[in-house]
Amino acid sequence: xxxxxxxxxxxxxxxxxxxxxxxxxxxxxxxxxxxxxxxxxxxxxxxxxxxxxxxxxxxxxxxxxxxxxxxxxxxxxxxxxxxxxxxxxxxxxxxxxxxxxxxxxxxxxxxxxxxxxxxxxxxxxxxxxxxxxxxxxxxxxxxxxxxxxxxxxxxxxxxxxxxxxxxxxxxxxxxxxxxxxxxxxxxxxxxxxxx
Amino acid sequence: xxxxxxxxxxxxxxxxxxxxxxxxxxxxxxxxxxxxxxxxxxxxxxxxxxxxxxxxxxxxxxxxxxxxxxxxxxxxxxxxxxxxxxxxxxxxxxxxxxxxxxxxxxxxxxxxxxxxxxxxxxxxxxxxxxxxxxxxxxxxxxxxxxxxxxxxxxxxxxxxxxxxxxxxxxxxxxxxxxxxxxxxxxxxxxxxxxxxxxx
Numbered sequence: 538x539x540x541x542x543x544x545x546x547x548x549x550x551x552x553x554x555x556x557x558x559x560x561x562x563x564x565x566x567x568x569x570x571x572x573x574x575x576x577x578x579x580x581x582x583x584x585x586x587x588x589x590x591x592x593x594x595x596x597x598x599x600x601x602x603x604x605x606x607x608x609x610x611x612x613x614x615x616x617x618x619x620x621x622x623x624x625x626x627x628x629x630x631x632x633x634x635x636x637x638x639x640x641x642x643x644x645x646x647x648x649x650x651x652x653x654x655x656x657x658x659x660x661x662x663x664x665x666x667x668x669x670x671x672x673x674x675x676x677x678x679x680x681x682x683x684x685x686x687x688x689x690x691x692x693x694x695x696x697x698x699x700x701x702x703x704x705x706x707x708x709x710x711x712x713x714x715x716x717x718x719x720x721x722x723x724x725x726x727x728x729x730x731x732x
Numbered sequence: 733x734x735x736x737x738x739x740x741x742x743x744x745x746x747x748x749x750x751x752x753x754x755x756x757x758x759x760x761x762x763x764x765x766x767x768x769x770x771x772x773x774x775x776x777x778x779x780x781x782x783x784x785x786x787x788x789x790x791x792x793x794x795x796x797x798x799x800x801x802x803x804x805x806x807x808x809x810x811x812x813x814x815x816x817x818x819x820x821x822x823x824x825x826x827x828x829x830x831x832x833x834x835x836x837x838x839x840x841x842x843x844x845x846x847x848x849x850x851x852x853x854x855x856x857x858x859x860x861x862x863x864x865x866x867x868x869x870x871x872x873x874x875x876x877x878x879x880x881x882x883x884x885x886x887x888x889x890x891x892x893x894x895x896x897x898x899x900x901x902x903x904x905x906x907x908x909x910x911x912x913x914x915x916x917x918x919x920x921x922x923x924x925x926x927x928x929x930x931x
Contacts, residue, residue: 593887629931653887685907688788688845706905708884731903731930732824 550686551693551703552625557617558669558698566610567671567720570639573599593651596711601637601722611637614700618667618726621702628664628704630728635663638723642680642714649713652685655705655725663705667724673697677717684709736811742819742901749883749890750820750901755812761897764805765870765919768796768833788845791910792835796921806831813864813925816901823863823903825927832922836879836913843879843912849904849924862904862924869920872896876916883908905930 558566603611611633622628642648656663668682674695682693682701685708693701703709705725742752771794798806810828817823836842849862867881873894881892885906892900902908904924 627929627931654885685846687847704905706903708907729931730822732822 680714747888747890748885796831879913
């Protein structure tokens, strides 16, 4: 496990964990995600009725339901999430109250997602956010997941299979993709509001 | 028991910044400013670790101690913190720590780049982390140019009101900065409330 280059000790802007999945497991997740209908991503709460807003986000997403075929993936991610939380943040967390989100950024659409936070002041109690990189970093150009937690913008690793974790209040973005395709799974852990 | 009866109310801005104007009389602000000016000012200049010569912060600061002369202002600010926290944040807080008098000077290019306040101070490991950050605007916004306090708590950036006496509050994990001052002087008082780590 490697950690983000944070300056706050217990409040690292992000952490990265490689090697949590075998290539065969990643292939399985990718095949399952590709089999889902990918609707154009919405902003404004990611709700089905959310308005499309190309000014801040262009990507395609689909929800990965928890079922017999995907249960192993949910179990694995929960273990990863709890381990990272125990080591780094010690937040009070409840579990996955939202489905995993399969996300595709396509070079032909110049997809991106501008600076945002996953949790505002008084909204859904998302505590930690995770991104599982399914594509090799060499398969696309641009499309970096970046964090703005201090003066400098930091870039997440691009290796296939790496899990990137961060507190949901950290400002982050995905830069425009200029060629190729980047696939990832986005996951949120919820819990009681900060006290 | 409250001895403080403000005639104004705090508001929440689009990005989540809480702002409360017209809390103090001019005489109260004058007294704070006079006391702050009498303190020794040290130049606060944090050098960016990674990127060479340009500094992330040029500010003159002085600690504003709690003593008989400042006690009534401390007590007032504690009430302000409690009221804002009760209405907007509802965090577990233990108290306020020593205030910081901050002085941005147009002739020095005063500024403070994007940063957060949350976390334990390595220099004071036995002190609880800062959870709520507040700023009291002591200068009138017409007396200087630039030097906006910008706070990015949600998906919009809020600019703190420049009216003299305005108080703003935000969670200490929120990214914020003070843009460069191009003329004049801006004085402010920075207040932090601490408590157990966010869980």
